[in-house]
Amino acid sequence: MIVRIMGEGQVKLADSHFAELNKLDDELLAEMENGDGPGFRHTLHALLDKVRALGTPLPDDSLEPSELILPAPDATLEEVRTMLSGDGLIPG
Template structure:
């Protein structure tokens, strides 16, 4: 699966990586629900760091559609709240 981090790039991840990503996703949802901007930034930074750690960067000269797009680490509480509202599956930022 190809995951894009906005304003940064793409990574290829195995499906097995998503269990660890979901733990960060739950932290993001909790921070959004409580309105805690500091906690959101911490959780979002952790999620993106995990994508970079377990993923393989897609070369910049490669044209590949992203299966999943994540906000960058500077995303605000309002932006992530809208992002989650647009996800009709109700699964947060990470599916599954």
């Protein structure tokens, strides 16, 4: 799956990693629902760091369609809230 981190670029990520990423996504969703700004910021950074660590960066000139778009590391709680589906940032 091709994942875009807004403001950074794209990474190719194996589907096998999504169970691990969904745990962080669930934490992020709970922190957003509770208005936990510091927890939200910490978990968002952990989620993005995990995507970067597990994924393979695509070249900057690559024009692959992104199947999943994640917010930038400095995104606010409200900005991320507008990106959410019922399942959080990561479907499943």
